[in-house]
Amino acid sequence: MKELVEHIARSLVNDPAAATVTETENEDGVSLLLKVAPEDMGKVIGKQGRIAKAIRIVLKAAGAREGRKVNLEIE
């Protein structure tokens, strides 16, 4: 799951090296924390969170395959 978010984020930002994801498991499912360079925040969030929303939708589909819930935070 971590690789998926990393891949998507790095495809969108100007500074791919700065994009990192930390993954934590809990009873609800997977929690992912995405960090990108401050100037790339807009690239992963988008106008009115549109990009973040799209990423979450894809993650939800990926999670559904494994029967897990995925939570994504962006920092």
Add this chain to the structure above:
Amino acid sequence: MRKEYEASGKTVEEAIDKACILAGTTIENVEVEVLEFGGRGIFGIGHKDARVKVIVETKDKPAQPATAANPPAQSGEHSDWTASGETDRRQRPGGMKTSRNENAAKEDKEEDGDKREGKNGERRNAGQNKTGRNNKNNGENRREERVKPTKEVKEEKRESAPHGDAHVTPVCEGPMAEELTAAAMEFLTPVFQRLQCQPQVQSQIKEGILWLSFQGGNLGLLIGRRGETLNALQYLTNLAVNRRRSDHVRLVLDVEDYRASREETLIALAHKMADKAVRTGRRVEFEPMNPHERRIVHLALQNDKRVDTSSRGEEPYRRVVIYRRRNEKRRNGEKAPNAPIKETPAHDEDSFAGLE
């Protein structure tokens, strides 16, 4: 040059119509001064005619009577200005045409046609005004209604192209398409891997847009609820592919002809909802949809004379609303709906879901 004409009639409108006939022009080209409003009186007693004065202003001399049949413009320098203004307005969407896809261009053309039709309607109404038979308000209402659907479709069109349609570069066959397909797949392949599906990809260009169609078993997950996942992936793919480009290209992702079947569903739904609007006389609202889907609905009902469509709300919750045309029932000789269209939305989740 300035000319004044005076006329009287039972109502102000009638007086204006008569004065316009005298002036050999239409209401659009004159300034109206009401001299007397007149009064209806009781049983014809105390009845007073309305009197008006219309002032015709012409910069040029004789061409003026020619305006009689063609309302706003087409005479003298004055008209030149208006005429060019008109053309501008009409061609502005066309200006963007070049940078947009062929399809949109084609539809723009259709739209122009419709617009002209609208103008003709205007002209017709103006003619009726001239005979003094038609009440002005009536004519105007009808004109608005006639033009409205086109306007809506146009609006959707503007909305339907993401990131401002002015900068979309049409995709061409050959190296450009291959390069874009490769770029898209570079983004999509790892995503597909994660989603545990290995679809076959087929790329083709439709109207300057690169379509990537995927085939293979078990791709339902890729589509999601009402195309949610597919649309999200499409959006992200567009961003990823366009990130390093100076121009902007558009990609559409399709899974097992989902786009076509969705369009069919939406058109069927649109007609069903239109019937419902006509039957109940209430406005019918759709679920929020993306611009592309709203546009399909608007286009599907564009030629349905019984209803008007428009969109309301803000993205991403914007939705299509269908209204029954007000004078429709009256024309059929049935009782006119006195009450304006009810404010309660006849929103119907069930019929929507049923068609999915």
